[in-house]
Amino acid sequence: MTLHIHGYSRSGNCLKIKWTAQKLGLPFEWTEVDVMTGGSRTPAFLAMNPAGQVPTVVLEDGRVLAQSNAVILHLADGSNLIPKDPYERAKMFEWLFWEQYSHEPYIAVARFHRLMLGKGPDEVEARIMERGEAALERLELQLSETPFLVGDHLSLADVALVAYTRVADEGGFDLARYPAIQAWVTRVEAALRITD
Amino acid sequence: MTLHIHGYSRSGNCLKIKWTAQKLGLPFEWTEVDVMTGGSRTPAFLAMNPAGQVPTVVLEDGRVLAQSNAVILHLADGSNLIPKDPYERAKMFEWLFWEQYSHEPYIAVARFHRLMLGKGPDEVEARIMERGEAALERLELQLSETPFLVGDHLSLADVALVAYTRVADEGGFDLARYPAIQAWVTRVEAALRITD
Known part of the structure; x- marks a missing residue:
């Protein structure tokens, strides 16, 4: 599976993940979730993330991760976006x-x-x-x-x-x-x- | 120098650091800062941390670190308080x-x-x-x-x-x-x- 970002394009928290993936050359899919019309509160979305928040990311192994800064830390682990010192x-x-x-x-x-x-x-x-x-x-x-x-x-x-x-x-x-x-x-x- | 925690005992954010240091067996000094009477807004405190917030920690090498979760991550680096997986x-x-x-x-x-x-x-x-x-x-x-x-x-x-x-x-x-x-x-x- 490809990394899959469920995000809202006007949300900076979602864009952080897209930019990090792009910078690291990680392929990803993006599904647009319109939070203003309840897109993050549908049964399908809540089954994935009970918190009902974007960004929600489905990793390559199918496991789910939320919280923008936790996601970018995970994606960038071992890269030069995280200082070694x-x-x-x-x-x-x-x-x-x-x-x-x-x-x-x-x-x-x-x-x-x-x-x-x-x-x-x-x-x-x-x-x-x-x-x-x-x-x-x-x-x-x-x-x-x-x-x-x-x-x-x-x-x-x-x-x-x-x-x-x-x-x-x-x-x-x-x-x-x-x-x-x-x-x-x-x-x-x-x-x-x-x-x- | 010993790890030095400038904290307020009724603040959970400050106690996190004390508990982490204790759990890891790290010696530390604690200076009580009464935030309710402006203790984190004195010139001496602001010289250490311009944000004027507790907890503020002075590490063993004299460098300053703030934000409770950033401090406990730093102290616990490499320990079993951070999952390896x-x-x-x-x-x-x-x-x-x-x-x-x-x-x-x-x-x-x-x-x-x-x-x-x-x-x-x-x-x-x-x-x-x-x-x-x-x-x-x-x-x-x-x-x-x-x-x-x-x-x-x-x-x-x-x-x-x-x-x-x-x-x-x-x-x-x-x-x-x-x-x-x-x-x-x-x-x-x-x-x-x-x-x-």
């Missing part, structure tokens, strides 16, 4: 957990409210926007010092963080205020050959 | 990311509102309680099938998830409704020699 690897993990706890719930959620739910700028909770700006400030600080999040090389930290950062504008964040982030987005998009 | 390891990661995204923001946050901020049961957002119950239901489902979260052995998934689950009652969740979780908490507490 133990401390650099730990810093990559620090960014991956920070992404899910302190970045995605604000940057991606603001975009969800604006783009998917059609809310206006004043209808997104101020707390979400404030914490989103704090997350961008932290990225800007790091990327003013290093070309990638962990030192001099592309790692899964960049793959995970670029997913929603590159479209943060769609959530009402002004990336023009963050020049180091903008340069890094361009760098990571080139490294991952992201063209859309 | 690639798929089991991936499932462990799935639980670790799920913990930070779908469990901690509800189970720990409800406890924070009740215990630290002194709110009454009706003052905690209904959404937080609903998602907390959903997280407990998912744990119950898994633990009805396997003794630990990943198969037959204790792993970091159990360390990370037990931290706030064992005190979920303090956030207004009734663990008596989840017998498999209760049995697992007892099992993991024994394995980690948690006595308080």
Whole structure:
């Protein structure tokens, strides 16, 4: 069996997996799941993943795996997307957990409210926007010092963080205020050959 | 230098690191940081970790690491707390990311509102309680099938998830409704020699 990604193309969490597979030259199939119309809540989908979330991946041996960052760690095991140095690897993990706890719930959620739910700028909770700006400030600080999040090389930290950062504008964040982030987005998009 | 944990004893995220170090027989120092009175926002603390969050760990070589799950992964590297089998390891990661995204923001946050901020049961957002119950239901489902979260052995998934689950009652969740979780908490507490 070929690696099979059940994903939604507007979800950065799903795109992380596609980009990682492409970068590593892993063949995959993609089935589009429209989460906005209940596509991840059908009996067939829930039988595969009771959590009813995308991305859900069926590995080559038929076993199922969820959680975007867990999937990219699994696919990239042993590759140069995961630093060999133990401390650099730990810093990559620090960014991956920070992404899910302190970045995605604000940057991606603001975009969800604006783009998917059609809310206006004043209808997104101020707390979400404030914490989103704090997350961008932290990225800007790091990327003013290093070309990638962990030192001099592309790692899964960049793959995970670029997913929603590159479209943060769609959530009402002004990336023009963050020049180091903008340069890094361009760098990571080139490294991952992201063209859309 | 000895491993140095800057943590708050009522924070499950901090305790994860203490328990992991103890389980692995790693000597460590603990400095109590009272986050409720600004202890993680002092100039000295911010110089160590600009994010101003506990836990913050200073490794034996003086380098700093944050994010509880990143720290326990680093400390336990090569130990039997991380499954050797690639798929089991991936499932462990799935639980670790799920913990930070779908469990901690509800189970720990409800406890924070009740215990630290002194709110009454009706003052905690209904959404937080609903998602907390959903997280407990998912744990119950898994633990009805396997003794630990990943198969037959204790792993970091159990360390990370037990931290706030064992005190979920303090956030207004009734663990008596989840017998498999209760049995697992007892099992993991024994394995980690948690006595308080």
